[in-house]
Amino acid sequence: MEFESSSWIRDGVCFYPHLFGGIMITCALLSFSTSYFGMIGVPPMPHLFPDLRVFHKKKSAKKRVRVYMDGCFDLMHYGHANALRQAKALGDELVVGVVSDEEIIANKGPPVLSMEERLALVSGLKWVDEVIPNAPYEITEEFMHRIFKEHKIDYIIHGDDPCLLPDGTDAYALAKKAGRYKQIKRTEGVSSTDIVGRILSWVKEANAKKPCSELPKTDESESVNRNTNNKVQVKGAQVSSFLPTSRRIVQFSNDKIITAIYLVAMLITEWLCCGYSSVRHSRFSPLLAEGFAGKILFPDKLQVPGPNSRVVYIDGAFDLFHAGHVEILKSARALGDFLLVGVYPDQTVSELRGSRYPLMNLHERSLSVLACRYVDEVIIGAPWEVTKDVITTFNISLVVHGTVAEKNPFLNGKPDPYSVPKSMGIFQTLESPKDITTTSITERIIANHEIYLERNAKKEASEKKYYEEKTFVAAD
Numbered sequence: 001m002e003f004e005s006s007s008w009i010r011d012g013v014c015f016y017p018h019l020f021g022g023i024m025i026t027c028a029l030l031s032f033s034t035s036y037f038g039m040i041g042v043p044p045m046p047h048l049f050p051d052l053r054v055f056h057k058k059k060s061a062k063k064r065v066r067v068y069m070d071g072c073f074d075l076m077h078y079g080h081a082n083a084l085r086q087a088k089a090l091g092d093e094l095v096v097g098v099v100s101d102e103e104i105i106a107n108k109g110p111p112v113l114s115m116e117e118r119l120a121l122v123s124g125l126k127w128v129d130e131v132i133p134n135a136p137y138e139i140t141e142e143f144m145h146r147i148f149k150e151h152k153i154d155y156i157i158h159g160d161d162p163c164l165l166p167d168g169t170d171a172y173a174l175a176k177k178a179g180r181y182k183q184i185k186r187t188e189g190v191s192s193t194d195i196v197g198r199i200l201s202w203v204k205e206a207n208a209k210k211p212c213s214e215l216p217k218t219d220e221s222e223s224v225n226r227n228t229n230n231k232v233q234v235k236g237a238q239v240s241s242f243l244p245t246s247r248r249i250v251q252f253s254n255d256k257i258i259t260a261i262y263l264v265a266m267l268i269t270e271w272l273c274c275g276y277s278s279v280r281h282s283r284f285s286p287l288l289a290e291g292f293a294g295k296i297l298f299p300d301k302l303q304v305p306g307p308n309s310r311v312v313y314i315d316g317a318f319d320l321f322h323a324g325h326v327e328i329l330k331s332a333r334a335l336g337d338f339l340l341v342g343v344y345p346d347q348t349v350s351e352l353r354g355s356r357y358p359l360m361n362l363h364e365r366s367l368s369v370l371a372c373r374y375v376d377e378v379i380i381g382a383p384w385e386v387t388k389d390v391i392t393t394f395n396i397s398l399v400v401h402g403t404v405a406e407k408n409p410f411l412n413g414k415p416d417p418y419s420v421p422k423s424m425g426i427f428q429t430l431e432s433p434k435d436i437t438t439t440s441i442t443e444r445i446i447a448n449h450e451i452y453l454e455r456n457a458k459k460e461a462s463e464k465k466y467y468e469e470k471t472f473v474a475a476d
Contacts (some may be wrong), residue, residue: 064091064092064093065090065091065092065093065154065155066091066092066093066094066095066151066152066153066154067087067088067090067091067093067094067095067153067154067155067156067157067182068094068095068096068097068147068151068153068155068156068157069083069084069087069094069095069096069097069156069157069158070096070097070098070099070132070135070139071083071096071097071098071099072098072099072104072108072111072118072137072192073098073099073118073121073122074104074111074112074113074118074192075112075113075192075195075196075320075441076113076118076121076122076321076322076368077190077191077192077195077321077360077364077368078187078190078252078364078367078368078371079186079187079189079190079191081125081127081252081367081368081371082187082248082251082252082367083159083184083186083187084096084122084125084127084128085127085251085252085371086157086184086185087127087157087184088127088128090155090157090182090184091154091155093129093130094127094128094129094130095129095130095131095132095147095151095153096122096128096130096131096132097131097132097135097147098115098118098119098122098131098132098133098134098135099134099135099136099137100115100133100134100135100136101114101115103135103136103137104137106137106166107137107165107166108455109451109452109454109455110448110451110455112192112196112441112444112445112452113322113323113441115133115134116323117322117323117436118323119131119133120323120326120327121321121322121323121326123326124326124329124330124372124373124374125371125372125373126371126372126373127371128373130151132147132151137165137171138165138171139156139171139172139173139174139175140174141174144156144174144175144178144180148180153180154180155180155181155182156172156175156180156181156182157181157182157183157184158172158181158183158184159183159184159185159186160183160184160185160186161186190364195320195359195360196445196452196455198359199359199442199445199446200445200449200452200453202356202442202446248367249363249366249367249370252367252370252371253370253377253378305337305338305376305395306337307395309336309337309338309395309397310335310336310337310338310397310398311336311337311338311339311340311394311395311396311397311398312332312333312335312336312338312339312340312396312397312398312399312400313340313341313342313386313390313391313394313396313398313399313400314328314329314332314339314340314341314342314399314400314401314402315341315342315343315344315379315382315386315401315417316342316343316344316405317343317344317348317349317352317353317357317358317365317406317438318341318343318365318368318369319349319357319358319359319360319365319406319438320359320360320438320441320442321360321365321368321369321372322436322437322438322441323434323436324404324432324433324434324435324436324437325369325372326372326374327432327433327434328402328404328430328432328433328434329341329369329372329374329375330374330433331430331431331433332374332400332430333374333375333376335398335400335428336397336398338376338377339374339375339376339377340376340377340378340379340394340396341369341375341377341378341379342378342379342382342383342386343362343365343366343369343378343379343380343381343382344381344382344384345362345381345382346358346361346362348384351410352408352409352410352411353406353407353408353409353410354409354410357438359438359442362380362381363380366378366380379394384414384417385415385417385419385420386399386417386418386420386421387420388420388424391420391421391424391426396421396426397426398426398427398428399418399421399426399427399428400427400428400429400430401418401427401428401429401430402429402430402431402432403429403430403431403432404432404434404435404436404437405432405437406437406438406439407439
């Protein structure tokens with residue numbers, strides 16, 4: 001009996017790569033789903049490719065690449081988080097230097113957050129392995145040799161936007177000269193300057209409501225006009241220019257699993273095209289073998305809770321993500337196996353706190369929460385009330401709320417959002433480790449608005465120049 005040649009498989013892969021690529025990725029997805037194959041005897045992937053253990057031994061002997069990235073990380077936002085995510089992808093271990101208060105004052109003006117607060121934010125990011133406090137703003141020869149020797153740094157990372165010293169020279173010139181510099185793509189649509197600008201627009205608005213004779217003779221008064229109906233208008237109101245994409249959400253939430261699926265798909269495609277013997281020499285095999293050791297396929301915390309997992313739920317606006325948020329999320333995570341965080345939609349925050357809030361829109365706030373190492377999953381646009389349906393749907397074991405929270409002046413007799421979990425005996429009040437709030441941070445800026453207006457004027461000029469000269473950079 002004759003059998004047809006299997007060359008049609010190879011021809012199909014060669015001439016219809018997108019179709020076969022889709023099939024392979026689907027197979028890869030299903031192979032990781034224990035619930036799908038729970039009743040079917042499918043051998044785990046290591047048994048399909050037993051020789052991958054050889055590659056893993058070779059990989060484990062290789063020196064781990066350590067990369068360094070520094071920054072002020074003042075008013076930490078998802079742009080900072082995305083920069084550190086990209087930096088981590090360029091090596092195995094990420095060391096982050098947090099610039100000292102003194103250096104920031106000398107080079108940029110006074111920081112809004114203290115060193116302690118900035119350290120808490122950076123340490124709370126899931127891509128950060130080590131933090132160096134009080135790092136210099138400029139990469140000097142002495143500091144560069146120190147991190148190379150003491151911290152075993154292989155490369156220094158920075159974004160594609162220029163970082164200039166007060167004298168106009170490049171802060172990373174020495175690292176570039178030494179051939180130990182790598183560049184990442186800047187995250188568009190957000191910056192600390194932009195966030196401060198959103199808050200300072202409140203000051204402009206307040207001044208706009210005063211009679212013209214009472215307005216201070218500053219640059220901010222120039223943004224105030226009166227139209228023909230003698231109504232005050234404020235020019236240049238700060239709004240978010242962030243453009244959310246599904247790819248960014250995936251990168252912040254579960255990029256390791258996506259990487260694994262891609263590797264499996266590529267390996268299977270290579271197997272079909274070139275035969276089994278090619279798998280042993282494939283450039284994808286060492287990476288996949290590392291995955292089976294638990295570094296790619298199985299992240300430290302699984303993204304899906306098991307049926308017996310203790311799911312802890314905490315919700316809030318998480319506006320202008322700060323050290324207080326990091327600490328309360330850390331405390332909440334310690335109470336269970338899986339931390340589910342609900343982020344309120346913009347409309348809910350505005351109804352509770354007024355039209356000025358939130359400072360950051362829903363997607364911006366969600367990305368900041370997703371980047372936190374203590375968070376397992378986020379409900380984007382969570383309901384104000386924790387209902388029985390929410391508790392059942394997500395199998396929530398405990399609902400928590402901190403003792404320090406924003407004031408909500410517009411509650412207007414709204415019911416207790418936690419009445420259901422309280423009646424079920426699964427509600428707990430957590431002592432907030434810090435008394436920081438979004439309001440307290442904005443008050444720091446408003447109290448010193450003249451200083452920050454001057455600082456922002458300089459930064460906005462350099463930002464404008466960056467966007468005017470911007471060229472396309474490959475996707476991150």
